[in-house]
Amino acid sequence: MEEIKMKCIIVDDEPMLRQHIAEMTEQIDFLDLVETFPSALAATSRLQQGDIDLIFLDINMPYLNGIDFLDSLENPPLCIFITAYSEYALEGFRLQAVDYLLKPIIFQRFYQASTKAYQLFVQRNKPLQESSPNDNMLFVRQGDAFVKISWTDILYAESMQNYTKLHFKERTITIHQTMLALEEALPGNHFFRIHKSYLVNVNHIDIITGGRVYIQEQELPISRTKREELLQNVVFKKLLSR
Template identity: 35%
Template structure:
């Protein structure tokens, strides 16, 4: 019998005591989450985040002295993040910081649970990917193609032709210089098909072909004039892979 996974360790950072208590209550009512602490300022939380294992950070955006987004910018290896906001206009900035989701106050448990489940699924996917990458051995006998299902037919995809893969809802777009395939699939399934010797996850929504990278600037990859964001959680791995490529 397999051992059940450990609950995600959660830290709450918000200068509103009522909001903190609401989030902690939600965490306590969610079996796959556990609270490891709370802080009323980003400054107070910064040192703990650098030294204490945290899987999921519930982070208020608007706080005095240092905002939640400022805090994220200081962390080299941030945990998964769910932003807590009073305004929806932070959605674009949330995407740039590669957060799991953002909750708009007042927070309902139903909306909280939806965000938490996203974090759980992402955690499980990342763990699976890490295991697959560790076990993968790139050899000269690796296949240089795969087949994907497009509508009712199987289409051959040459790995060298692929520039990047983009997740869009329930579909992924496999993009080549002069064409693209729209496939009903998950990013996890694509990662399992594509060789880790050539492809790397750069963002929750993007997998890139290292051979096709033309430039990197300001945490953005350029491939075929497409600007692809590098998620904070993937930045170190992307840079290390490119340096060794």
């Protein structure tokens, strides 16, 4: 089966960086670079044609920055931000960007971010009949019984040594399984271990700020070692679930 390619464009006001990114796209088989642009305004008419799948978008540009530009698009393509400042990751989360690349951009990170985008692109374009309602079901142990639940409804799991408490929107249940056993049973592209005591469903995250995650107004701590990984990967996982 022939590999489907993603049509992409590059929007950056630095000519040498545009060239550098263009050369990297040539090394990746699933990327089809259509055009490069020196500004967001210059790219507007091309995006209006509606056939672009991915945009590599610089944030700091004159007249109209990348964040405001992406926010203004009615049906934006997948986006990978380019920036010199890591604090823009939170803004990228709000706009559901796939990833963000810090300057200077190395090929390893570029390939990693592009692969995330491609996996999401393929997932979005799968025929609807490939998914099954049973894919969302999971059996968990309560006492001597096994109860069927939908893991999509889990907001987060809380470790209680040999037990785990599952928090849902309108109820909480305690299951006779360790956090590790539960984590192995759940799909890794939807759940993220933010702390030794908390495993969260990334589809239900409302806010990430400082060392905290908010889900349904519940404040949960992020361990220091997990925060950067969460910022870099949670957007992709959140998008993939849709």
